Amino acid sequence: MAFAHSKNPSGMRHELVDHLRGVAKLAEEFAKDLGTSRAAYYVGLWHDLGKFHPDFQHYLLGSEANPKGRGHGPDHKAAGAWHAAQTKSLHPLSLLVRGHHGGLKSLVDSTTWVTEESKNPAVAESLGLAKEQMPDLDSPDDLGPPGHARTDRLAGEFWLRMMFSALVDADYLDTEAHFSP
Numbered sequence: 001m002a003f004a005h006s007k008n009p010s011g012m013r014h015e016l017v018d019h020l021r022g023v024a025k026l027a028e029e030f031a032k033d034l035g036t037s038r039a040a041y042y043v044g045l046w047h048d049l050g051k052f053h054p055d056f057q058h059y060l061l062g063s064e065a066n067p068k069g070r071g072h073g074p075d076h077k078a079a080g081a082w083h084a085a086q087t088k089s090l091h092p093l094s095l096l097v098r099g100h101h102g103g104l105k106s107l108v109d110s111t112t113w114v115t116e117e118s119k120n121p122a123v124a125e126s127l128g129l130a131k132e133q134m135p136d137l138d139s140p141d142d143l144g145p146p147g148h149a150r151t152d153r154l155a156g157e158f159w160l161r162m163m164f165s166a167l168v169d170a171d172y173l174d175t176e177a178h179f180s181p
Contacts, residue, residue, distance in 0.1 A: 002052050002133070005178055006064040014178040016052065017133055020045050022177075026170035031163060039143040040166045043096050045134070046083050047167060050076035052129035053122050077101070078117035079126035083137075085114045092156075093143065096164050100171055104164055 004019035024044035031040030050056060059073035077098050085094040095110050105113070117123055131137050144150065149159040 002057055002129070003060055004048060004051055005175060006060055008179045008181065010181065012178075014175070016048065019174055019178070020048060020134070022174040023047060023167070023170045026173055027166045030166035030169060034159060034162055034166075035146050036143070036159070036163070038139065038141050039093060039145075040163055040170075042139045042143055043084070043093050043163065043167050044170050045137065046080035046093075047097050047100050047171060048076050049079035049083060049130045050074070050123070050126045052079070052133070053126040055122065074122070075117065075120075078114070078120065079123045079130070081110070081114050082118045082123050083127055085111070085118075092145065092160055093163070095160060096167050099164065100167055104160070 002016040003013045004016040005014035007013050024041045027044035028037045028041035031037045034040070051060075053074065053076075055074045056076055063070040063073070077100065081094040081097040084097055085091050091111075092107070094114055095104055095107065098110050098113065099105060145156055145159050149156040
């Protein structure tokens with residue numbers, strides 16, 4: 001079993017699959033008026049796939065045992081960003097996954113980053129572990145932007161920013177619910 005977050009005040013750890021599904025459902029709800037709620041659902045599902053990696057799990061448990069030595073853990077965004085980038089219509093969604101803690105970057109910067117990060121064996125290992133526990137990880141649907149956002153650059157940027165907001169808010173709220181039940 002993999003964890004998304006350390007123990008809360010009740011002594012419970014946040015299970016990773018529960019966190020991913022919780023964020024996915026919230027993001028889907030937040031994006032329903034954008035007409036792409038399924039895309040938001042899958043971005044939520046993919047945003048922390050790197051946390052399946054044993055290095056992240058060791059970091060999390062080590063931080064729990066020694067809170068003063070916490071620091072920054074191993075990357076947990078590259079696996080989901082790479083997964084989204086594998087399909088051309090989903091590539092813009094990789095921007096959202098990559099930026100969910102540090103902000104949106106340019107498409108060129110993110111493409112370069114995802115390409116470099118995908119060479120790390122931990123990315124493929126994280127995805128393999130994720131698919132073992134979440135067989136519904138891949139969407140059968142086209143999750144790209146709505147038609148107007150594909151042809152109008154400003155509409156596309158607005159759509160990305162609104163989807164980003166849906167993901168970040170969903171992640172924050174699901175995490176907050178764990179630590180402050």
